[in-house]
Every structure is written in C-alpha cells, then in structure tokens.
Amino acid sequence: MPRNTRTSRIAFAASTASLALLATACGGGSDSAGAADGKPVTLTFWSATAGAKETVDAFNKTHTGVKVSFSLVPAGPEGVTKLSNAVKGGNAPDIATMDYSALPEYASEGNLEDLSPSSGEFVDKEFPEAVQSLVNLGGKTWAVPFDVTPLELYYRKDLFKKFGVDVPRTWDEYRAAAEKIHKADPKVSITNFGGGDPALLAGLAWQAGARWYSTRGDSWELNIDSAPSKKVAAYWDDLLKDGLASKTPLWGEGETKERATGRIATVIGAAWSAGNFPVSYPDSKGKWGVAPLPTWGGKAVTGMYGGTSYVVPKGSGHTEQAAEFIKWVTTDPKAMKARLASLKTPSSALPANEKMRAVAAKEFDSSYFGGQDVYALAGRAADSIVPGWTWGPVQQQVTSAQMAAGGDHTKMLRDGQAKGEKAVTDRGLKLAK
Numbered sequence: 001m002p003r004n005t006r007t008s009r010i011a012f013a014a015s016t017a018s019l020a021l022l023a024t025a026c027g028g029g030s031d032s033a034g035a036a037d038g039k040p041v042t043l044t045f046w047s048a049t050a051g052a053k054e055t056v057d058a059f060n061k062t063h064t065g066v067k068v069s070f071s072l073v074p075a076g077p078e079g080v081t082k083l084s085n086a087v088k089g090g091n092a093p094d095i096a097t098m099d100y101s102a103l104p105e106y107a108s109e110g111n112l113e114d115l116s117p118s119s120g121e122f123v124d125k126e127f128p129e130a131v132q133s134l135v136n137l138g139g140k141t142w143a144v145p146f147d148v149t150p151l152e153l154y155y156r157k158d159l160f161k162k163f164g165v166d167v168p169r170t171w172d173e174y175r176a177a178a179e180k181i182h183k184a185d186p187k188v189s190i191t192n193f194g195g196g197d198p199a200l201l202a203g204l205a206w207q208a209g210a211r212w213y214s215t216r217g218d219s220w221e222l223n224i225d226s227a228p229s230k231k232v233a234a235y236w237d238d239l240l241k242d243g244l245a246s247k248t249p250l251w252g253e254g255e256t257k258e259r260a261t262g263r264i265a266t267v268i269g270a271a272w273s274a275g276n277f278p279v280s281y282p283d284s285k286g287k288w289g290v291a292p293l294p295t296w297g298g299k300a301v302t303g304m305y306g307g308t309s310y311v312v313p314k315g316s317g318h319t320e321q322a323a324e325f326i327k328w329v330t331t332d333p334k335a336m337k338a339r340l341a342s343l344k345t346p347s348s349a350l351p352a353n354e355k356m357r358a359v360a361a362k363e364f365d366s367s368y369f370g371g372q373d374v375y376a377l378a379g380r381a382a383d384s385i386v387p388g389w390t391w392g393p394v395q396q397q398v399t400s401a402q403m404a405a406g407g408d409h410t411k412m413l414r415d416g417q418a419k420g421e422k423a424v425t426d427r428g429l430k431l432a433k
C-alpha cells in the first residue's frame with residue numbers, strides 16, 4: 001500500500017476546566033488485516049533504545065501475521081530530525097520510539113497517526129493516569145507509554161552516617177544536610193548540579209506544582225517562568241552560589257569522578273538512574289541507598305525526568321498491525337524478558353504498565369543498594385507523580401534556549417519562556433495574553 005503523503009494541520013483548542021488539547025487532523029493510511037497474498041505484513045521500526053533489536057527478534061519468533069524489521073537510529077534531537085525528514089519524504093517507519101517531551105510538538109505538526117481507534121482504550125485501561133496525560137492530547141491518543149520516570153533521591157548511606165545526617169524529607173532539610181556535610185568536610189557537596197539540565201529542572205518544577213504548558217480557549221499558555229518554577233530555580237542557584245552543591249556539569253566525566261570518589265552525598269535521579277550506579281560507581285556497592293525525593297510541603301509528591309513512548313509516524317498504512325506490536329512490547333512479559341536478557345548493563349527502567357514491573361524487578365540485582373527493592377520504591381514514587389502535566393508544541397526550542405543559559409537556572413526559565421512564546425507565534429499558533 002502506498003504511503004499517505006498528504007500533510008495535515010492540527011488546530012488546538014481547550015476547555016478551561018480540563019485544559020485538554022482538542023486536535024483535529026486528517027486521517028492517515030488505511031489498515032489491513034494482512035497482506036493480500038497471505039504473507040505476513042512487515043513493519044519497519046526505528047528506535048535508539050537498548051534491547052530493541054532483541055525484543056523485535058522475540059516478537060518475530062512468536063508472531064506469524066506480522067513481522068517487524070528493526071533499524072537503530074540516533075537518540076535525542078538527531079533522531080527526531082531523522083524521523084521528521086523521513087515523514088516529509090514519505091519513507092517513515094511504521095513504528096518509532098519518542099520522548100514524551102517531544103510528542104506534542106511532533107503530533108501538532110501532523111507527523112503522527114492518531115492511535116485512538118487502535119490503542120485509545122488500551123492506554124486508558126493499562127497505564128497510570130500520570131502518563132496518560134502525556135500521550136492523550138486533545139481527546140486523542142498519539143502514543144503508547146513505555147516507561148514512567150519518577151524523580152527519586154539517591155544518597156550515600158556511609159556519608160550520611162559519618163556526618164550524622166538523616167535522610168531529608170523536605171527541601172529545607174536537604175539544605176540543612178548540605179550545610180552540615182559541607183561544614184564537616186568542605187570537599188564533600190550535597191550533589192553536583194552544574195551546567196544546567198532542562199529535563200531535570202522541568203521535573204523538579206513539576207514536583208513543585210508548576211505546569212509549563214496549558215491552553216486557554218484556542219490559545220497556548222506558557223508558564224515556564226512561573227512562581228513554582230522560580231522557587232525551584234532560586235533554591236538550586238542559591239545552593240550553587242553558596243558552594244553547597246558542586247558546579248561540576250552534569251553528564252560528564254567530572255560528575256562521574258565526584259560521585260565515584262565520595263565527594264558527592266546525593267544524586268537527584270529518576271527510576272532509570274538506578275541501573276547506572278553499578279556501572280558508573282562499581283566500587284561503591286552497598287554504600288548507596290534510595291529514598292523518596294524531598295518535598296516542599298511534606299506531602300509525598302514527585303515529577304518525572306525523561307521517559308519514552310511508542311508512536312506510529314504519519315503515512316503508515318498499517319496502524320492496526322503496528323498497534324499489535326506496540327501492545328506486545330509494552331505489556332507482554334515475554335517482551336520485557338527478551339529486552340532485559342539482551343542488555344550488557346543493568347536496566348532499572350520502570351515500565352509504565354504495572355504488570356511488567358514484576359518481570360523487570362526479578363532481573364535487577366538489588367545487592368548494589370544493600371538489598372533495597374528499587375522497583376517497589378520506584379513504583380511508590382510513580383504513584384506520587386503530580387498529575388496533569390503536559391508538554392507543549394515548542395519544547396524542543398525551549399530546551400535549546402535553556403541549555404544555552406550556562407547553568408543559571410533562573411535564566412533558564414526566563415530564556416525558555418521568551419523562546420517558547422516566540423516559537424509559538426512563529427508557528428502560527430495563538431499565544432494567550
């Protein structure tokens with residue numbers, strides 16, 4: 001079946017009560033139960049996720065009507081650009097993985113098939129509310145969740161004991177712990193937080209009650225530089241200014257060295273972060289523990305940091321068959337077993353589907369964290385994710401502006417707000433005044 005190369009435009013509107021995005025788009029390619037000649041329908045699948053190829057191999061061994069051909073693609077913006085070009089050229093894959101933060105932008109540009117008929121009821125039934133709001137936009141389902149990524153606190157048990165510090169339950173207690181530790185040993189910082197990480201800042205703002213994107217009538221409203229976000233940014237900027245948090249940039253060799261040598265007492269990470277510890281800091285086995293993220297008001301709430309979904313790019317003529325594979329890979333224990341068995345390093349990604357978590361937990365060696373059940377802890381954290389967060393149609397531009405802000409978190413918010421507003425109007429979308 002030829003690919004549907006028609007372009008579509010999504011018009012957004014929302015009710016004040018629900019802030020749900022209401023989207024309309026022209027229909028995509030038609031589905032067929034199977035090839036006319038009786039041969040299996042072959043789907044193409046692009047992803048940068050570890051274990052994807054082995055998962056596809058397991059699917060192909062157990063399914064006859066649908067076969068999947070896998071291609072490894074770059075992660076991050078490079079992968080999104082490659083997919084965008086493929087959609088424009090009419091040669092996009094039938095299935096791809098996509099970060100939650102990129103989804104609304106990609107859908108609003110008409111680059112995705114509407115999965116409501118094939119996967120809408122399935123998503124509502126099989127996945128928690130906190131991630132449903134990330135894939136259900138405008139009353140339509142544009143993706144199926146893979147993982148849920150609650151923020152948690154990783155802490156050095158030996159350092160906390162050495163300096164007589166209790167695990168902080170609030171951000172005030174966290175700063176007090178930072179002051180006590182740094183006073184006792186100036187070479188030790190509470191964490192490293194330099195360079196600026198837009199996704200981490202967003203997750204912390206999410207926890208504080210911010211909502212960076214919403215709609216008013218038929219217009220987009222951006223609240224990136226809002227009061228809850230400013231509170232978070234000022235908190236971390238003050239910790240850095242006062243020398244309580246290390247200015248070593250995140251995601252670099254310096255960060256790894258500080259954490260591996262006992263110069264960092266905590267790490268703010270997601271559920272998936274746990275799998276990095278045995279690989280990055282192997283000599284610290286038994287020294288790290290996991291706890292809920294400190295809060296502002298004492299109530300156990302958190303935000304998300306990253307996360308991946310499955311989409312069907314515009315032009316696929318096999319949405320129904322793609323949905324069959326996506327359902328299998330996100331909810332069938334055989335898919336999780338195949339993925340984890342293929343990995344050379346531990347994975348602690350928390351499946352969005354709760355039934356899959358038990359399978360994943362059995363494969364994770366909890367001895368590194370002193371026997372703590374990291375999956376049970378992450379599951380409880382996932383239950384405390386503040387509901388209602390949605391990403392917006394210009395988040396990739398916002399992220400670029402924030403990355404250029406030089407690690408000044410207050411400036412990251414201000415620059416992100418300005419860039420976001422300009423990007424909305426540049427795209428011809430309405431901006432709420």
